[in-house]
Amino acid sequence: MKLGRDFYDRDTRAVARDLLGKYLVRVWDGVPLAVRITETEAYIGRMDKACHAYNYRRTQRTETLFAPPGTAYIYLIYGMHHCLNFVTEPEGEPAAVLIRGAQARSGNGFLARNRFGKAFDQLSPYQKKNFLNGPGKLCRALALTRAENGLSLLGDTLFVCEDLEKIGLETPPEDRVPLEIRSGKRIGIDYAEEAADFLWRYYL
């Protein structure tokens, strides 16, 4: 059950919350890489100084934020890392959910290769613990760059689904327990004045 346009065409904070526990699937080199989303943040241009498209600011970079809901917005940050977002709300409303963290569920070998250049079994405990707990790390592991900016999440190469059966896998029992959703201030946006205090970060 791939999430459709309607899922993304809602209030951004609701989408951010509802993405927790769901599976992000990236078909890379013919192989499905699947991760369970554990941390998200909402960004809403019409009212949020932390959003790249605050006050409907429209530039070459923010153009993707004005795309239809269910579009991937990927940008380069700090000169060397990429961040993956899902565009939300009706087309023309610049808003998105940043995917900040996840847990590996399938394709561990490829994820580890992309991220550290070695096999998953060769990773140190420290590397495993900090495998996908950051937006840049996630993009690195999933091989997502600006080349994928603007990609539709309704297609077959990058999408979100509720269970792993969709890609021929079993959903682990530990993923079936009720979600404990928390919220807090968003990370790394101290410059955003009053918006820095919005509790728009959601995590398990």
Next chain:
DNA sequence: TTCAGGATGTACT
């Protein structure tokens, strides 16, 4: 486990 410092390129003023 925590912390400081550096890497790196682009978007925007």
Next chain:
DNA sequence: GTACATCCTGAAC
């Protein structure tokens, strides 16, 4: 020219 929705390393504890 400045800031940035980050990550890694190495040193200190």
